[in-house]
Amino acid sequence: MAHDNCCHLLNDLSDFLDGEASEEICAKISEHMAGCKKCRVVVDTLRKTITFYRQLPDPEMPGAIQERLYKVLDLSEFTRKNGVGPR
Amino acid sequence: MSEKSRDADLLARIRAGDKSACEDCVQRHAPGIYRLALRLMRNEAEAEDVMQETFLNAFKAIDRFDGRSELLTWLYRIAYNAAMARLRRRQPESISVEDAADPQDGSLVPKELFDWSSLPERELEKAELRAEMEKAVLDLPEKLRAVFVMREMEDLSTEAVAEALGIKSDLVKTRLHRARLGLRERLSTYFAHEMPKNRE
Secondary structure, eight states, X not given: OOSGGGGGGGGXXXXXXXXXXXXXXXXXXXXXXXXXXXXXXHHHHHHHHHHHHHHSOOOOOOHHHHHHHHHXXXXXXXXXXXXXXXX | OOHHHHHHHHHHHHHTTOHHXXXXXXXXXXXXXXXXXXXXXXXXXXXXXXXXXXXXXXXXTGGGOOSSSOHHHHHHHHHHHHXXXXXXXXXXXXXXXXXXGOGGGTTTSOOXXXXXXXXXXXXXXXXXXXXXXXXXXXXXXXXXXXHHIIIIISOOOHHHXXXXXXXXXXXXXXXXXXXXXXXXXXXXXXXXXXXXXXXX
16 A cells, blocks of 8 residues: 555545445455555554444543533432432 | 434423433433543543533523434534634634645555554453553544544444534545544554564
């Protein structure tokens, strides 16, 4: 992909990985990858990047921030009465 | 009940003045709004302000919500606008660096070709990697970051992201692609540095 003759495929890679590229584009990319190790690495690591980010654990919202939100929205009294909301 | 009909039910109850519905809405959507705000503002205190502003404005304007988009998408839109307004106030002279990241100029052409694709998902158990991944997202230009966070990390559809940001779906796809390439480069550099012995 670092080669000039590989760059024309670059813009279609996300569509390719998301299964949204046309058959013609898929065939072109697959054919190119079969003979270009560098492009295979780019596609494989791009795919892995997407997988890793989709599986990255979400940061949690601190309880104190949630509590202050309820207070600002005037929901604290309700949540206290009903035993729901921030713990 | 599907997510969509649950939100429709929630919306009707909020409009009817049911306070428990506001609470349900906050329970369901505050964590996602907070994560978006945190990643846009890169600052916990400002993320909290954006989240509070989002729900205050949403409940105040709930009668004007036309229901064409989903409730969650509408909340993301309010949060994004609130975050952008704050960022503009913080850096009034700044210009978007998105153009500088345009693949046309060659800056997004992959450079690091270290192959780490066979690494198992359990690598994500490492706090250092998770921190690097979060930092890489925070270092993306704002517009790319907003798309990547909503689409890839919060799992909104392309159409929902387009609605939330007020842009066309094609532009969402372009920005997502640029963001992915930037993050691939960043992670490839990280792993090449972390696993030098494995290099060819």
